[in-house]
Each structure stands twice: as structure tokens, then as C-alpha cells.
Amino acid sequence: MASFQHSVSLDAHKCIGCTSCLRQCPTEAIRIRDGRAVINSSLCIDCGRCVRVCKHKAKRAVFDRISEIDPKYKWRIALPAPALYGQFEGLSEVGDLLQALLDLGFDDVYEVARSAEIISECTRRYMRKPDILKPVISSACPAIVRLIRLRFPELCDHVLPILPPVEYASRAAKQEALQQHPELKPEEICTVFISPCPAKTSYAKNGLSQTKSTIDYVVSMTDVYRRLSGKFGKGKNSAMKSKAGIAGVKWATSGGEAEGLYSDRYLAADDMDNAIQVLDAIENGKLPALEFVELNACPGGCVGGAATVENPYIAKTRLLSFKHKLPNYRNYLKVENKEPDFIPDDALVDNPLLDYVPPERLSDDRLEAMRMMAEIEEIYELLPQIDCGSCGAPTCRTFAEDVVKGECRMEDCVVLLKKKLQEGQL
Amino acid sequence: MSALTFHYDVDGQDFSSAGEASVAVKKKLRQMGFPPDVIRRCSIAMYEGEINMVIHANGGTADVQVEPDKITIILEDHGPGIPDVELAMKEGYSTSTEEIRTMGFGAGMGLPNMKRYTESLEIETEVGVGTKLTMVVKV
Incomplete structure (x- = not known):
């Protein structure tokens, strides 16, 4: 759905990369990357909840004037x-x-x-x-x-x-x-x-x-x-x-x-x-x-x-x-x-059949998706499971998914990093 | 490739959390790209099983094994066991208390629904020891 026009957008100058919207997004479409929020277009449903919760007025709803x-x-x-x-x-x-x-x-x-x-x-x-x-x-x-x-x-x-x-x-x-x-x-x-x-x-x-x-x-x-x-x-x-x-x-x-x-x-x-x-x-x-x-x-x-x-x-x-x-x-x-x-x-609507859009799918190849899922499970077990959001993902679970998809690295988990520091592994 | 297994503990104290495991499994199956009807059948069978374990057995465990061509759901508890399996399989038969029924559960459709939505349902049960259900949904 590359051509889908969204009506929720981000003012990058105002966003400080806090986790307010991250945790509130019902479809887990938001990540914090390089200190600011990024919205995954294929998951965003334009509900506007992030617009309502943003303390910095960085999330905006786009309207005509x-x-x-x-x-x-x-x-x-x-x-x-x-x-x-x-x-x-x-x-x-x-x-x-x-x-x-x-x-x-x-x-x-x-x-x-x-x-x-x-x-x-x-x-x-x-x-x-x-x-x-x-x-x-x-x-x-x-x-x-x-x-x-x-x-x-x-x-x-x-x-x-x-x-x-x-x-x-x-x-x-x-x-x-x-x-x-x-x-x-x-x-x-x-x-x-x-x-x-x-x-x-x-x-x-x-x-x-x-x-x-x-x-x-x-x-x-x-x-x-x-x-x-x-x-x-x-x-x-x-x-x-x-x-x-x-x-x-x-x-x-x-x-x-x-x-x-x-x-x-x-x-x-x-x-x-x-x-x-x-x-x-x-x-x-x-x-x-x-x-x-x-x-x-x-x-x-x-x-x-x-x-x-x-x-x-x-x-x-x-x-x-x-x-x-x-x-x-x-x-x-x-x-x-x-x-x-x-x-x-x-x-009546022109076509009563709503088509299912599967953007959550890890891969179109089921075997590959299953392999990725197994890896996600393994990584999730290593994580603190406190859903702090510091890594930029809303939950430890979504962080594990992002690691497997190659969108971020294990080192992005600050809790694990701190533990390693304390144990003298770094 | 060995089966991918998900393990869940079903809390026996809490009606409102019953169904959490089936919601979690539903999401994982969507992420792995299983067809919608397979996901729905797994979800209903597992949900009914979770509710049963909360009503009758003070909770238990749920294990879901995912293979490319089939999904196996194993529900195990240490509850009272089922004295008469044939009777328990009859639609509308229920041993739930009046209190449970006023909460909207215990309509006697749990096991029949599990059978209806799965390819096979195997029941191992011993009175006073517990019950193990094994359900298979083919893809």
C-alpha cells in the first residue's frame, strides 16, 4: 500500500524522541530512530491517538485549509x-x-x-x-x-x-x-x-x-x-x-x-x-x-x-x-x-468485500517466517521484558522482531548494555 | 525443521485474563502468514480450552506447536479430571456452577466447539489427577 495517503505526520523539529506516542500506538506502528519518532506507513491506521498524547505537539493531523x-x-x-x-x-x-x-x-x-x-x-x-x-x-x-x-x-x-x-x-x-x-x-x-x-x-x-x-x-x-x-x-x-x-x-x-x-x-x-x-x-x-x-x-x-x-x-x-x-x-x-x-x-459501498492487508507478516515465505519467529522467541528470552521503550521499540517483543528484521541491533537495548557494564563484560 | 513451540501458563484465578494466550497465538500465526481461517480455528479452540481450565481446573498450561502444515495445541491441567468423556462432549452438557453461568460461561459448548473447529481432539483424563487435551488444526 505504498500509495496510501496518511493524515498523521510528524514535525521532526519538535519531536524529542520521548516514548509517549510509542507506547500508545494501538498497532505498534511507531519506533524512535535517531532520536525522533518514525511512523510505519503500512501499519498506521490514522487513528490520531499519537496526536492526542504528544506532549511536544510534534505529531500533527494533516488537514486541508x-x-x-x-x-x-x-x-x-x-x-x-x-x-x-x-x-x-x-x-x-x-x-x-x-x-x-x-x-x-x-x-x-x-x-x-x-x-x-x-x-x-x-x-x-x-x-x-x-x-x-x-x-x-x-x-x-x-x-x-x-x-x-x-x-x-x-x-x-x-x-x-x-x-x-x-x-x-x-x-x-x-x-x-x-x-x-x-x-x-x-x-x-x-x-x-x-x-x-x-x-x-x-x-x-x-x-x-x-x-x-x-x-x-x-x-x-x-x-x-x-x-x-x-x-x-x-x-x-x-x-x-x-x-x-x-x-x-x-x-x-x-x-x-x-x-x-x-x-x-x-x-x-x-x-x-x-x-x-x-x-x-x-x-x-x-x-x-x-x-x-x-x-x-x-x-x-x-x-x-x-x-x-x-x-x-x-x-x-x-x-x-x-x-x-x-x-x-x-x-x-x-x-x-x-x-x-x-x-x-x-x-451501498461499491464493493462489499474488504480485502485483508497483512503488513504484520514477517515474510511471504512461511518457512522463512517461521524461522524468523523462532529467532524472535530466542532473542525475546534474553531481553529484560520490562518494555521500557528506551531502545525505540514499544515493547521488548517488538524489539526482538526489529532485531530479526535487521532494523536494529541487540546493543540498542540499554538495560542489557548496563548489565554487561556492571558485570565487567565491556 | 523441528516444530516451533510456544508455552503459556494459564492463570486459574482470573477470568478476565483468560483468552490472553489465544490472542498472543493469533498474532504470532498472523505474523507467520497462516491463512485467516486456520488462525480463527486455532484461536477459538484454544480460547475454549483456556476458559475450561480456568472454570474447572484452577488453571494449567498451554503449548502450541507450529509446523508448516499443522498446528498442535496441547492443554494440560491438574484439575478434577472428566468422569464421563462421552457426556462431556454433548452440546449443552455442563458441570459449571450457577455462579459461573451468570458470568456468561459454562454453556456446555467448550469441548464440542474444540472438536468442531479442529481436525482431531484427543482427551487423556484421570479423575482426581488431571486432563490433557491434544488438538490438531491442519493447514
Whole structure:
């Protein structure tokens, strides 16, 4: 996957080679080499956890900037993720926020929450299909989908083959713009997603498996926050009104998507470690009675994304307070087909089969991989097994792997070196 | 080439850590490039075995021998032994306590699942001495 465009990058000048990100990376994709962090591109899932934990602000999520939008686009549509609604203190009406986006220079706003409601309806229909593998795993969090492709090959077929709400929103927004403004050409319209996290940027740049994304730009919530903060106050009577229901808005928090399925047999887990534990349990057949599993890489769900501003729990409380102002649902599928499990093609991913990507493989030749594994086991036994990270690998186990792969030497283990010094061997 | 062997101690006191060995083996098999279905079958068989050792035998050991064409999982404990193997193999039969069942275990699918997901399951058991299970998953 050499062509994969990542959205998490490193500012080498700021990195001092500490071990904060090293230990936190869920796929062990980071090493410290020559005093600074290096990210293994084939293992990185762009979850953004390293961005959140870096004390030196050396890890950055890469986003587009509003100022960089190509002037060839005559109609620029903002796609705010519902997590944005929870970022602002004193925002009493969602419409005020949407109006502020227009005032910022966007030509239109299409709420991703609207599409979330449609995707919920499509998912309910999908759950009625007779021959699907259960539990069905949500496809909304791109970091989770990438994790499954790397580490849980047997679960690839459990992933919901329906578009994530943001993609559906991008397509629907463009279609709506063409209908309302027949003078526009398709190439003159662009969608700009206001994202809570780098994983969604990565999704927009690379697509999902074989589904290409129609999202043109992804800007960070932090960037938009700065421009909007203080732009709406009490008593402002905005022309814009929200077209979403609270059910769609709730997708920004862990459990919001699953709640939209009207079934009690679901599980919602957030934060990467918890998600991995759940996936291990599903793979072992431990969750047989569940219909649906919603997993979010960030704590609290999208409100905990690395590009958000507000504490995720405060943001969640604010989002839920909109339930007094918004109806439950406002967006429904318009289909002629009466079959209860019918799903329109435009909501389905182009190719439902997620392909397994095996970057963990030591060698493509199994015998060689086994020989390397035997060597790793031998080296591991010699190591202190305290996982201190001083060698630049997250654990003694990964250090042993790196030694066998020829990426570092035994002497890089400072604990062993110290022992040798003390014993007078050096 | 002699078989590559991994050894694990399964702690009998702790339900929450049961399954750690099967997760570790799963990763190693992925690193060695075994096919996904082989990995899954090994993982399920081993997980069920680990849980059984925690529920019934106060823990034990797990040894996994990896060869290019087959994976052998040996689970050994010094628990109470199985008085009637034929009965224990029946789906839904369980000697677990009510307490264990309320924790979501002891559904009587452990041994049947181990048999279902492996090519062979050999049980050596003696009441009051312990049990040794040998399972083979062919690649």
C-alpha cells in the first residue's frame, strides 16, 4: 500500500524522541530512530491517538485549509460532522451554527447528521437480510475499519457494506446542489467536510477498500472552531434551521449509531483498547447473541476525536441538550420498493468485500517466517521484558522482531548494555 | 525443521485474563502468514480450552506447536479430571456452577466447539489427577 495517503505526520523539529506516542500506538506502528519518532506507513491506521498524547505537539493531523479551496469551485458546500454542534458554549440553536458557516463564505451547508439518519434506516433494512454474518460491525469509523483489515481478517465480512454518513452526505449534497442550481456544472461543486479526526481525512483521500470518496476537502474542527467562536450570540435570529433530528446528531457519541437500530442486542465500545478487546471476543465467538457492534476509535466517540476542541463529555452533554429543540428523526429514505430489506444502490459501498492487508507478516515465505519467529522467541528470552521503550521499540517483543528484521541491533537495548557494564563484560 | 513451540501458563484465578494466550497465538500465526481461517480455528479452540481450565481446573498450561502444515495445541491441567468423556462432549452438557453461568460461561459448548473447529481432539483424563487435551488444526 505504498500509495496510501496518511493524515498523521510528524514535525521532526519538535519531536524529542520521548516514548509517549510509542507506547500508545494501538498497532505498534511507531519506533524512535535517531532520536525522533518514525511512523510505519503500512501499519498506521490514522487513528490520531499519537496526536492526542504528544506532549511536544510534534505529531500533527494533516488537514486541508479553507483558504486553499480551489477558486474553480463556484459552489462550496460545508459538511459539518455532528460533533461540531457540541464544541461551542452558548450555542442554543443548531441553525445559528449553520448560518455562521454560510457567513464564513460557504455557499451551502449539508448536515452529515441528516445522512446519518438515512444510514440508520438502511442499516435497519440490512439487519433484516437473512444470510448476513452477525454481529454486523459498523463501517462509520475509518480507523476501526482499517484496524479490522490489518488485524482481524476473519471479521472483514462482518463490516456493514453501507456508506459512512459523511460519504452519503457528500453525494447527496452534490446531487441536491445540481437540482437546485441547474446552472452549475458538476465540476464546479465541491464538498468540504468539517472533521473531528484525521482518520476521516485519510478516508476521504484514499476511499474505503474499493469505494472512492467524493469528498473534495477535509478541514479540521479546530480550524473551523477558531473562525466561528463568538460569531453567534443569544437572540440572533438565523435564517438557517437544522434539517436533522436528534437521532442523527447522536451519531457523534458512542452508542448513538447503535441506538438508531431499535434493538437491544447491540454493543457500543469506544477508545481503541476497548475496541480491540471486543474484536478479539467476536473472533473467538464470544458474543453470539449480538446483532450489531458499534466501535469508535476515540474516547466517547467522534466527540473525542483528535481534531476536536472541547472535552468529549462536555461536548456530549451539549449535543444531548439539543433533544429539546430537535425532533427525533427528520430524514427518511424515499424508495418505491416495498421489500423490507431493500437498500438503494446509492447507499451501498461499491464493493462489499474488504480485502485483508497483512503488513504484520514477517515474510511471504512461511518457512522463512517461521524461522524468523523462532529467532524472535530466542532473542525475546534474553531481553529484560520490562518494555521500557528506551531502545525505540514499544515493547521488548517488538524489539526482538526489529532485531530479526535487521532494523536494529541487540546493543540498542540499554538495560542489557548496563548489565554487561556492571558485570565487567565491556 | 523441528516444530516451533510456544508455552503459556494459564492463570486459574482470573477470568478476565483468560483468552490472553489465544490472542498472543493469533498474532504470532498472523505474523507467520497462516491463512485467516486456520488462525480463527486455532484461536477459538484454544480460547475454549483456556476458559475450561480456568472454570474447572484452577488453571494449567498451554503449548502450541507450529509446523508448516499443522498446528498442535496441547492443554494440560491438574484439575478434577472428566468422569464421563462421552457426556462431556454433548452440546449443552455442563458441570459449571450457577455462579459461573451468570458470568456468561459454562454453556456446555467448550469441548464440542474444540472438536468442531479442529481436525482431531484427543482427551487423556484421570479423575482426581488431571486432563490433557491434544488438538490438531491442519493447514
